[in-house]
Amino acid sequence: MTYRKYMVLTLMLCVTAATAKDIRMLNVVDGAETIDTPMFMVTHEKPFFGLAFIYNSVQPVYLIDDEVTFIDPEGTLVVPSEASYVGWKSRYQLAMISLDKSMMATFKNNRLELKTDAATSLNKTVGYTDSVSAFSELKYAHLWGWLRSIALGIEWLLTTINNAIGHWGWSIVLLSVVMKFLLMPVGLMTLRLQRNVSKNQTLLAPRLLEIKQKYKGEKAHNEMMAAHKELGISPFYTLKPLFSNFIQIPILVAIFNALGEMSALEGQGFLWVHDLSIPDALIDFGFAVPLLGSSLNLLPILMTLITLFSTIYYRNDLAPASETKKQKVNLYLMAFAFFVLFYPFPAAMVLYWAMANVLQFIQQKVLGN
Template identity: 25%
Template sequence: MDRNSITGLLLITLILIGFWFINKPSQEQVEAMRQQRDSLRMVEMLEEERRLSEEVRKEAEATPVSLTDETVTITENDTVQQQRARQMYGQLSPFVSGEQEFFTLENEKIIMTFTNKGGRIYSVELKDYKTHEGEPLILFEGENNKFGFSFTHNTRVFNTNDLYFDVQSHSDSIIVFQIATEQNESLRFRYTLPEDEYMTGFAIQTQNLRNLMATPRGTIDINWHVEMPAFELNRTQEQPNTRLYYKYHLSDVDNLRPGRNDSESIRTPLKWIAFKSQFFSSIFIAEETFTGAYLSAVQEENEYSTFLSYKTAEALVPVDFSLNQEHRFNFYFGPNHYYTLNSYGKDLEFNRLLPLGWGIFGWINRFAVIPVFNLLENRIASYGIIILILTLLIKLVLFPLTYKSYISTAKMKVLKPQIDEINERIPKDKALERQQAVMGLYKKAGVNPMGGCLPMLLQMPILIALFRFFPASIELRQEAFLWANDLSTYDSIIDLPFNIPFYGAHVSLFTLLMAITNIVYTKMNMEMTQSTNQMPGMKGMMYMMPVMFLFFFNSYSSGLSYYYFISTLITIFQTIIIKQFVDEKKLLKKIQANQKKPVKKSKFAQRLEDMAKQQQQIKKKGKR
């Protein structure tokens, strides 16, 4: 092997070693991969458990001694059938078949229907709300909702969701379902519905179940599955807001990724699990904690389906059937209303179900916008007027910034002839020298070139906060104003017979008005800010923004478009009024007076000057 070959091999080896070090996963990445493997392992274990349960169930159905087996002749009497059932199902034989019955608990807010099959909630209706079609708003109903846990008895797998419970007691606010044997073994599901509440109490009571029930890992895996129906007019906005949230015990609130199929296996304690739609939620809350959970969300791809997504939660609860225990939980079935959610305790953090924005945007909504909105709501019936007053208050608070922004822009406008003179005097190839001269002019004139931008930047958090507030506000749901039938969704004045990509099949008038006022305001700004011609393409870009808003907001909340429309309209009027009181000639004289005063160079200006000198010296050396 010659020297070149050896050198080549060494280089290749060094490159591979370097490549390995560069692509070596960090400790965080290694930990993330480990957690992912653990999650996949948990999912595989749960899937294997389901598969075995299904095989056992199918085997039981295929066994000749089944209660429904065709080999059982009509000549056999009831005693023989009971004996066969007992051989098959053991002590649970009285509960594997029966007739489904329904029971109701009702208060001022909700109607809950229960079924003895599974001893579970069959449906929940919110009395104060309707669907966009005017139908009763039912969060879930029938077989679209499953709730129960699996266990083994007599070598067979059962699920409480399929067993027929007896009703031990039933009153106006309490219903108790039970499975009880002659050996004083019992499993009870107890539901309580207080007056004027969205919160329902739920308890699992066990007594002497050691020989009747057994579960793997010393836990019961409560399986809750709901097919989430559509309630609103605008499916494209409702479906992304139909999510699965969960709260870690003594920690933060998290959710599965919206808009896609997702699942999560969680091995740390959880406080609650929520199936959330755009304006309503079903929340399962542990009095203590769930020790872990497997969570899954599957999106409905058919846009014509009555369902939006399918949520599943398998919550793990430690249980010891050798002891008599009571495991307490709660259900919240109600609106995503900020103060209603907060009324159940800030430590539960139900209000995090509202997508009010992160950081400063959420703070603005929680501590400023919502309190003011609630104050106005208690005194004014029309939500259109409430939004108008809210906008006026916000523009009043921001008026000093608007005034400062206008004055800064006006100063830039009166300096335009001097800036043009600098641009003509200094060629384009000396960009740094030209910039230095312009900055020197600004310094002498006492003008901050960022003075017009900074006030606008300070207003951006409020604009973004309100962008999150209006679509999430249940107060606007089905509230009409002018031609808009529902301020929580789009205000269609024309339904098109075809769909325009990125726009939709309707025309929203508030969005159209918003786009027009933005174009007018953009034109006014362009007339004020044409101090330089260095960026000729910027003019077209500025006019493109209102057009983009027209497409983006067409299917959004009409309350939001209405707010942006009147906000921009008020800004236009403010600008016209300010213009009447600002004399540009006097402003120019004031600037000229400032230019005559001696100006101390700032550090930034000094650095620019030094850079210009260095550039000139380099060019001189290059010419030599």
């Protein structure tokens, strides 16, 4: 491409940018108007890095009654005529426009094009999702309906706790304690199943070792199946604790969505944490580390140290020594994975998980492994 073509392309982009309006400044649509992605929703004083980048995004949406439909930001879509609202949603904020029956709305490259036959007043809503009850369906709209209901329930519980004690940081700590007690039956069931797994491993270990030394291939497989049958142990006995753990996963997903999207946490401090809605950055590096971000965050380090401390003291008297060693290796790897996962996320989420790890260690010491 020649220099002149570069200049023409740059001029076209500038003209396009100039013709796109700020949603807050536009009050009337006369003929056709192009509305840009709201810059106040795009601009972040402290953007998120790594896997937490989702909190930087602004998602175009439209509503038909109470049903929310997300739009591909980089595609082109003619909004259905039955849509009642169209606009953008970010982590905390929304910018929505009420669609008049005479309007035709098209999203193109994350810009909204509105066309009308005659001058039409623009009915718009700009603000925090939490403070606009008319758009409550936008909250956790990316979750399945039943999972969204759990997230709303967690939000209600955390708000109720905060109304009682008046501090969001300690409310999150107490939420972790409350959820630990509520999930205690599932935790005890998992512990019982894990103990059964350890007992079965102890029974099977010498038989399986003997079979591996004597046989190979299909013969070894058949002998192993026979050993399981003789001892009355299902070949899939190790999967039972996993199934009970799956019960807790949707609840954890709901908790982290609530802690990530509650605007009430914005600007709330706790101990050394200045703002629970962002990472607890102690030192800014001035450059970004892949997956981790551009700051030294203390909470994820403490969370990981708690997990490592718990793993060091982990023992399983019911399982063979080799199996206990394998379990410890898996716990160390999990601690590293969670460190990378949680490091760039909001401090509220890391605080909850760190407290959950403390409670898990206490349970481990009281009830055993």
